[in-house]
Amino acid sequence: GQSLEQPSEVTAVEGAIVQINCTYQTSGFYGLSWYQQHDGGAPTFLSYNALDGLEETGRFSSFLSRSDSYGYLLLQELQMKDSASYFCAVRDSGAGSYQLTFGKGTKLSVIP
Amino acid sequence: GAVVSQHPSWVICKSGTSVKIECRSLDFQATTMFWYRQFPKQSLMLMATSNEGSKATYEQGVEKDKFLINHASLTLSTLTVTSAHPEDSSFYICSAREWLRGTGGYTFGSGTRLTVV
Numbered sequence: 001g002q003s004l005e006q007p008s009e010v011t012a013v014e015g016a017i018v019q020i021n022c023t024y025q026t027s028g029f030y031g032l033s034w035y036q037q038h039d040g041g042a043p044t045f046l047s048y049n050a051l052d053g054l055e056e057t058g059r060f061s062s063f064l065s066r067s068d069s070y071g072y073l074l075l076q077e078l079q080m081k082d083s084a085s086y087f088c089a090v091r092d093s094g095a096g097s098y099q100l101t102f103g104k105g106t107k108l109s110v111i112p
Numbered sequence: 113g114a115v116v117s118q119h120p121s122w123v124i125c126k127s128g129t130s131v132k133i134e135c136r137s138l139d140f141q142a143t144t145m146f147w148y149r150q151f152p153k154q155s156l157m158l159m160a161t162s163n164e165g166s167k168a169t170y171e172q173g174v175e176k177d178k179f180l181i182n183h184a185s186l187t188l189s190t191l192t193v194t195s196a197h198p199e200d201s202s203f204y205i206c207s208a209r210e211w212l213r214g215t216g217g218y219t220f221g222s223g224t225r226l227t228v229v
Contacts, residue, residue, distance in 0.1 A: 033218070035220075040225075041222075042205055042223040043156065043205070043220050045218070045219070087155060087156070091218075098144075098209065099146065099161060100146065100158070100207070101158070102155045102156045102157075103155060104155045105155050
């Protein structure tokens with residue numbers, strides 16, 4: 001089976017930097033993704049790491065270490081609109097269809 | 113980029129009735145679509161994997177006779193909640209797989225909020 005662990009809640013100040021960690025256990029691994037979800041909305045894709053290292057997309061960066069089964073999402077220059085839930089997800093092979101399994105999500109609250 | 117259109121965005125139905133949710137890939141062919149359910153303040157839980165032209169694969173604990181999935185074409189998958197009950201009230205989201213470089217290949221619909229009264 002698959003399991004992912006991430007903190008349930010994080011609070012950070014506007015303009016600061018926050019890191020959301022994710023550790024995973026999976027029988028097969030084809031990449032770690034991050035999604036953002038605002039209350040009442042659908043998940044939107046943020047970042048994907050298939051290989052070790054850092055991927056940067058604007059204010060968001062994501063890191064992966066496959067040997068440690070660990071990744072993180074880094075949000076810089078936090079804005080109030082970044083308040084949302086963030087999910088890490090692993091892609092593994094289930095029934096040959098490469099399913100996504102999601103973590104429980106981290107609720108980020110950005111305060112003034 | 114890839115777009116997945118899901119509708120309705122919200123629906124209210126009476127207990128015992130059936131509701132159909134549609135998920136369309138607009139500019140790509142989706143041989144595989146995934147249906148998720150999300151209860152308030154919880155994560156997305158995979159319900160089933162839908163493959164075009166074949167039977168859906170359901171996750172453990174998901175009743176296939178209650179949640180009917182049809183994936184008759186490469187751009188359309190439907191989820192029908194049959195004989196809905198209040199406990200089926202949830203946020204249902206579809207996702208389609210397309211091999212886009214750097215995205216991990218998944219695009220999500222906008223979700224359907226189902227309320228059974």
